[in-house]
Amino acid sequence: xxxxxGVSGFLAxxxxxxxxxxxxxxxxxxxxxxxVTSIHSVNRFGRTTGFVGLANFAxxxxxxxxxxxxxxxxxxxxSVVAGTILVSLxxxxxxxxxxxxxxxxxxxxxxxxxxxxxxxxVVWRWILNGQYGMLNALLFDLGLIDGPVEWLAQARPAFMIxxxxxxxxxxxxxxxxxxxxxxSLPSEIYEAARVDGASAIMxxxxxxxxxxxxxxxxxxxxxxxxxxxSFPIIWVLTQGDPANSTDILVTYLYKLAFRxxxxxxxxxxxxxxxxxxxxxxxxxxSMAMRSQSAE
Amino acid sequence: xxSRQRRTVLSWLFLAPVVIVILFxxxxxxxxALKPSDEIFVFPPRWLPSRLAFENLSAMWVSTGxxxxxxxxLIVGFGQTLLxxxxxxxxxxxxxxxxxxxxxxxxxxxxxxxxxSPIVLVIGLFRFIAGLGLIDSLLAxxxxxxxxxxxxxxxxxxxFMATIPREIEEAAWIDGASRIQSLVxxxxxxxxxxxxxxxxxxFIASWNEFALALTLLRSGDQATLPxxxxxxxxxxxxxxxxxxxxxxxxxTLPVALIFAFLQRRLVSGLALGAVK
Amino acid sequence: MRLRQGWLLAGICALALSAGTAHAATEIRVVVxxxxxATAPIFEGMAKDFEHAHPDVxxxxxxxxxxxxxxxxxxxxxxxxxPDLAIVGTRWLLDxxxxxxxxxxxxxxxxxxxxxxxxxxxxxxxxxxxxxGLPVAASVRSMFYNKDLLxxxxxxxxxxxxxxxxxxxxxxxxxxxGAYAFGLQGKELETDVYWYYALWTMGGNLIENGxxxxxxxxxxKAATLYKELIDEGLTQxxxxxxxxxxxxxxxxxxxxxxxxxxxxxxxxxxxEAPTLNYGIAPIPKGTTAATYGVTDSIVLFKDSSHxxxxxxxxxxxxxxxxxxxxxxLKEGFLPITKAEAADPTFANDPGLKALTALLPSARFAPxxxxxxxxxxxxxxxxxxxxxxxxxxxxxxxxxxxxxDGLIKP
Numbered sequence: 003x004x005x006x007x008g009v010s011g012f013l014a015x016x017x018x019x020x021x022x023x024x025x026x027x028x029x030x031x032x033x034x035x036x037x038v039t040s041i042h043s044v045n046r047f048g049r050t051t052g053f054v055g056l057a058n059f060a061x062x063x064x065x066x067x068x069x070x071x072x073x074x075x076x077x078x079x080x081s082v083v084a085g086t087i088l089v090s091l092x093x094x095x096x097x098x099x100x101x102x103x104x105x106x107x108x109x110x111x112x113x114x115x116x117x118x119x120x121x122x123x124v125v126w127r128w129i130l131n132g133q134y135g136m137l138n139a140l141l142f143d144l145g146l147i148d149g150p151v152e153w154l155a156q157a158r159p160a161f162m163i164x165x166x167x168x169x170x171x172x173x174x175x176x177x178x179x180x181x182x183x184x185x186s187l188p189s190e191i192y193e194a195a196r197v198d199g200a201s202a203i204m205x206x207x208x209x210x211x212x213x214x215x216x217x218x219x220x221x222x223x224x225x226x227x228x229x230x231x232s233f234p235i236i237w238v239l240t241q242g243d244p245a246n247s248t249d250i251l252v253t254y255l256y257k258l259a260f261r262x263x264x265x266x267x268x269x270x271x272x273x274x275x276x277x278x279x280x281x282x283x284x285x286x287x288s289m290a291m292r293s294q295s296a297e
Numbered sequence: 298x299x300s301r302q303r304r305t306v307l308s309w310l311f312l313a314p315v316v317i318v319i320l321f322x323x324x325x326x327x328x329x330a331l332k333p334s335d336e337i338f339v340f341p342p343r344w345l346p347s348r349l350a351f352e353n354l355s356a357m358w359v360s361t362g363x364x365x366x367x368x369x370x371l372i373v374g375f376g377q378t379l380l381x382x383x384x385x386x387x388x389x390x391x392x393x394x395x396x397x398x399x400x401x402x403x404x405x406x407x408x409x410x411x412x413x414s415p416i417v418l419v420i421g422l423f424r425f426i427a428g429l430g431l432i433d434s435l436l437a438x439x440x441x442x443x444x445x446x447x448x449x450x451x452x453x454x455x456x457f458m459a460t461i462p463r464e465i466e467e468a469a470w471i472d473g474a475s476r477i478q479s480l481v482x483x484x485x486x487x488x489x490x491x492x493x494x495x496x497x498x499x500f501i502a503s504w505n506e507f508a509l510a511l512t513l514l515r516s517g518d519q520a521t522l523p524x525x526x527x528x529x530x531x532x533x534x535x536x537x538x539x540x541x542x543x544x545x546x547x548x549t550l551p552v553a554l555i556f557a558f559l560q561r562r563l564v565s566g567l568a569l570g571a572v573k
Numbered sequence: 574m575r576l577r578q579g580w581l582l583a584g585i586c587a588l589a590l591s592a593g594t595a596h597a598a599t600e601i602r603v604v605v606x607x608x609x610x611a612t613a614p615i616f617e618g619m620a621k622d623f624e625h626a627h628p629d630v631x632x633x634x635x636x637x638x639x640x641x642x643x644x645x646x647x648x649x650x651x652x653x654x655x656p657d658l659a660i661v662g663t664r665w666l667l668d669x670x671x672x673x674x675x676x677x678x679x680x681x682x683x684x685x686x687x688x689x690x691x692x693x694x695x696x697x698x699x700x701x702x703x704x705x706g707l708p709v710a711a712s713v714r715s716m717f718y719n720k721d722l723l724x725x726x727x728x729x730x731x732x733x734x735x736x737x738x739x740x741x742x743x744x745x746x747x748x749x750x751g752a753y754a755f756g757l758q759g760k761e762l763e764t765d766v767y768w769y770y771a772l773w774t775m776g777g778n779l780i781e782n783g784x785x786x787x788x789x790x791x792x793x794k795a796a797t798l799y800k801e802l803i804d805e806g807l808t809q810x811x812x813x814x815x816x817x818x819x820x821x822x823x824x825x826x827x828x829x830x831x832x833x834x835x836x837x838x839x840x841x842x843x844x845e846a847p848t849l850n851y852g853i854a855p856i857p858k859g860t861t862a863a864t865y866g867v868t869d870s871i872v873l874f875k876d877s878s879h880x881x882x883x884x885x886x887x888x889x890x891x892x893x894x895x896x897x898x899x900x901x902l903k904e905g906f907l908p909i910t911k912a913e914a915a916d917p918t919f920a921n922d923p924g925l926k927a928l929t930a931l932l933p934s935a936r937f938a939p940x941x942x943x944x945x946x947x948x949x950x951x952x953x954x955x956x957x958x959x960x961x962x963x964x965x966x967x968x969x970x971x972x973x974x975x976x977d978g979l980i981k982p
Contacts, residue, residue: 013476014397017387021447022403024384025410028444032421033413039420045672048420048651089315096312101305109556110316113323116552118505118523121545124530125322128329128538132814133823136325139342150340152814155759156960170318175498179453182494186460216456224411224449231414234507243760244813244956252416260644262946263668265420265651272417279412287405335845338822360610419644420651427652512648515602515635517613528607531638535609535841536818 033276039269046263058270067246067254068271074161075230075250082168082229083222086176089169090221094180095206108181115174122171123238130154130163130239157247160240164248167235172228176221183217184210223286227279251275323546330354330543337538350539354547357540362517363547366525369435370504371551373521376439377503378496381450384443385495389454390480394466407448415445415508423512433515441509446499453498457491458484497555504552522548599630601883602656604646606869607638608710608837611903618899619890626889630882639762643945650674650874657877658887660709663697663868664938664945670705671942676873677703681884689892689910697937698870706870707887710906712835713928713935714770714865716857720850722830725749731831731854735774735798738831738857742807745830755802756820756829759812759959765951766865770833770856771795773863773936780939785976787951788969791859796958796965803959813956825849835867836928840905853927855934866935868909943979950975 040058042050062068097108114122129137132152141147154160187210195205233252236242242249242257249257251271259268329337330353332346357363392400415422422441423432431437465487469479485492507523514520520528526544530536605616613636620632635656637645642661649655661669669675682704687695690708698706718731726744742754758767769779777791786792802808809815809823821838823829825846833856842849856864871891877883890896894912901913907928908914919925938944954972957963 011395011397014391014395014400017391017395018403021384021388021451022406024440025407025444025447028422028425028441029410029413029418031425032418035421035424036418046668047647047672047674048424049672093312093315096308099304099308101301101308103305103309107308107312107316109553110319111312112556113319113549113553115501116549116556117322117545118507120505120507120523120527121548122322124527124541125326125545128542129322129325131819132811133340133809133819133828134338134342136321136328136342136344139344142341150810152811155811155814173315178494178498182457182491186457220452220456223408227412231412231417233414233416241761243952244960245953245962252414256416256644257949259420260647261949262943263643263647265647269420275417276412280409283405283408283412287408338826338845340826340828420648423648423652427654432652432654511641511644516633517636527641528636528638529610531607531640535837537610 036269036272039266040273041270042266044266044269046265048265054266058266059274061267062270062274067249068251070246071242071249071251071254074248075252078161078165078168078236078250079226079230081165082172082232083225085165085169086172086225086229087218087222090173090176090180091218093173094177094184095210097177097181098184111177112174114171119171119232119234120238123167123235126167127154127239154240155244157244160244161248164236164239167239168229168232171235172225176225179217179221179224180214183214187213223283226282230275230279323549326542326546326549329538330546332539334537334539353539353543357543357547360540361525361529361544362520363522363525363544365518366520366522367548369519370522370548373435373438373442373506373510374500374503376435377442377446378499380439380443381446381499382492382496384447385450385454386485386492388447388451389458390484392451393455393458394463407451410445410448413445415441415506415512419508419512422509426513432513433519435514435519437513438506438509438521441513442503442506443499445509446502449502450495450499453495454488454491457494458488461487493559497559500555501552599879599882601630601632601658601879601886602635603632603886604635604637604642604649604656604659606642606660607636608904612636615896615900615903616891619886619896622896623886623890627882627885632886653876655874655876657879657883658871658873660869660871661706663706663708663870664940666698666706666870666872667700667940667942667944669872670700670703674875675705676875676877676880677705678707678873678884679704681873681880681888686888686892689912691909691911691914693932694868694909697866697868697940700940706872707892708868708909709871709891709900710869710904711909712837712867712906713931714766714833714835714856714867715928715931716831716854717824717834717838718831718852718854719752719824719827719829720852722749722752722827726830731852732857733855735771735857735859739798739802739807742802742831743805746805746807749830752827753809753823753829754807754831756823756832757799757802757808757812757815757959758817758820759815759956760952761816763817764955765948767833768795768799768951768955769865769936770863771798771859773865774856774861775859776861780941780980783980785947785973785980787954787976788966788973792969793965794859796955796969799955800958800961800965813959824851836907836925837905839924853924855931862934864931864935866932866937868937941980946979947976950979 041053041055043052043054044050093111097104097111117125129135130153132138132150132155137153138147138150153163191209192205195209200208231252233256236248236250236253237256240248242253252275255268255271258264258271328344328346331349331351333348333350336343336346391397392404426432426437426441461484466479466484469483474482505523507527510521510524514524526541526548529541529544603616605612607613613634616634620634623632624630646659646661655674666675694708694711695704698704698708716731722745723731723741726741726748728741728744732738732741745752745754758764772787772792772795775791775795777789777795778786780786781789803812809829820829820832821834821841824832825842827849842851855862871887873880873883892910894910897910897913898916901908902918907925908919913919950972954968957968958965
């Protein structure tokens, strides 16, 4: 065959080895540490005080805040990821077009990414401040409100704002991935399609979308993982308040571990979160494979 | 109106709402950063300061030790990116080009490492780094950060590398080049745009990283920018918003500059396609 | 080219790393809570003085924001590398003592050292007869009121009882053109404390006979009062959107007539709103006088390998008249040592006198485990009440049940 199969097996091993060593080395230890902690009782300073089996997991399932946070995490992840893809795809398509000032537009779209998530959230918190925030100032100047509005005081609006900001900060990354994908699409096919008289929408549905699919998939999977684990936005904006109504798993995990000193429960929760993501990725991988073989 | 002009108008019209939402925080940041401290809390809030309080910048520079933090962030950012890319190139090439048993397993493994958020692992990570005696050193941050970004970098690189036609490499082999030679001399130059993008992703991730820095660093001398800035906000009795915003604005600049500077190269590199 | 840059960077990295690890023979790590931007420089100053007197010692000050302090110390201790000294909230101290992390200090303290402190402040950090921490920052909360706003509303002097308070609030709302009568904190750190003032003055307790006392008749009365204040528009709108800083900003801007806050507010007003005409008064009384007293403590870690040196640092610098005065002056807390109290800056300060007069009625956070989890449960109940999502008795009852479960392990 053309491929150097025999040699390439060994070569491949040598080439991937460093990456395996580095990740196993730095990530492996903490994972084992957490798995061990999750089946022990541990005091607030990490000293093991006994083996408890699955008691930590049982305690979690009996905790109404955990259960509520679990469902809210699903809503949070689904909304932010779906919103991000829906917003990013048209933006990427437009940014792929040839128009004056495209470079500038691309830089602007990427700007939120230049600030850390934490600081993005801090700035938004300041913008949304009921008394001194610039959003109210703007709405006030436009005559849309006549008194201070506390955007983060109630559960529903606060959570919706958090989702919107989640979409906002995930967008630059996603647009960049999609742009990369669009740029790698072979332009010959398009020219052929254009010559054949296919309309823009037809070209998008028949050509762009299928060709872009691996990149969209990648964006979806990565975003799900990032958003599911995303801590700063909710923590900075509401800390899960009011009355735990905006808590997601990772914010509640943080409270358990570092505010309440329940390191064992927190470890169990980490394991649960990891399992959720694993189940998701296996399901997703098999789904992606089925659709690939169907093509 | 030519079709390009029409496209320009339509494109900007379409992007306008997004651009406004994106620029709004920046306007607020700059406006707050340049307000004298007694104009931060006024009701109703005003957009324009009565005068431009540039002293906020110098006050912030001193009180946050901004220069040192900037240097630390740069060291960590470049260190992490370099380490990450060196490890990622061979791995990405192998997954994109070579068939080997366990390649699927390897991809799964990479995906799993992506699922671990540092915040979930902090205590274990801390124990690990403490065991190495590397607490409060930037090296610890470089190592762990590179490890957390590695899977993504490999994934990213290999999806770009997969689009490079095999024929080009094969031509090099026919000319007598070894695999490694062709990788370095033929393949990598073609993948340069992808490498650049991957480097930028990694650098930005490192630049904005907070959880690892908080866990692994201790003294003020070693702190990175996000850590320093957050100290200004996190639970202080009084928050000097003008300083916070000045620091945030300033810390945004390097990345914004990278975007602006590399944008043209990136766009041309990507838009031309690595190879036609 | 790329390669050369790489080596250059590697070089810079190596340099930076080696600079970070160079140290003297004995190193003492001091974790300092970030009270303000002045905190770290003060402790660096102490460190410099100490290093000058003991050239073989290096004091390393680590400045940590309050939001991250628990996490930092937890990971440090769990990782087996605790600092030598750290500032902690005294309310966390029981955990540190019961889990054998903090060193009892009684054997280190000479009578002369003990005598430096104003008596009451050492007490909150005594557990089972042993002193586990030394107070570094102390505050007692009180009512700050805007004299102009009250005068405009025709209210003579600060309201002394809750009935007067309600009446005064109503007049302020009616007559002072848009200012809020009462700034009510409804989110984040110390939301529960803002309500304890009412609970305590109405005769309630946090813990009664080993059980939570928040759902007692006094507790329900206190929560009902706050809800009434919200519903009648006597507070700023939607209190669950305002944290401590938000409420305090309202007061500094002259937009809230009355708030409950700590002594540090005086320094902030002097700096940011020097023309504000305000007074300091006790929390309004229901059946008893009460307020919240808070101390933060500095603890010595059991695992420290240089306990004697660390103690010397406390004795010679941290609790010296020079640095105590500097700290109290810059941070705006109450004097803790007699030397500070005698300093003319503090001794002739009428506002400070008003505050210190409140000390006898001050309640300190009870030394019980799981304090933070209880505070959060209480806060969640209060937020439901403030938002109108639950009735005071129901919300407080379920929070009290949760707290009871936390008290007995």
